[in-house]
Amino acid sequence: MTQRQTPQQKKVLDYVNHSKNSYGENDKSSRKAIRSRKAQVNRQFRREQTQLLQQYDDADELSAALQAQPRLNWKKAADAPLIAHIAKRAKPVLKPMSEAQHQALLKLRKQARPQSS
Known part of the structure; x- marks a missing residue:
């Protein structure tokens, strides 16, 4: 059974799935x-x-x-994922990145790594 997501988690998933015209x-x-x-x-x-x-x-x-x-x-x-764009422009002094956003960014970077064969 799937666990319900909080609005913050939904927003992070939305950031991962959307892209920014680069x-x-x-x-x-x-x-x-x-x-x-x-x-x-x-x-x-x-x-x-x-x-x-x-x-x-x-x-x-x-x-x-x-x-x-x-x-x-x-x-x-290719267009850049929106979460990567936000992370690049984030100003940590004003608003720190939430843990969910940080985890989504790590997941995205892991997917972007080339597969070793």
Whole structure:
């Protein structure tokens, strides 16, 4: 049988389950910025390919140069858990972190560790 949780415990679990946009912008503008950044990477790749097409006359050299050209992949960084964001910004002089918040943060850090094989 599960034990009832206090409102403080529920709030800590809520902090663990929610995430904070860590892209550096608010959620609305990051939607546009992510799209534009991905488009910029693709445009750069196409521009480099076009320049290679103009440089080579021989088909074999051209195909080798196109194969050797690296494609930059860009992905948005994952959002940070809200409890980690709060812990980073917490001012211990003003308000100490509760024991439940501390335990949730420890649990979160334990999950984030890479698994050794």
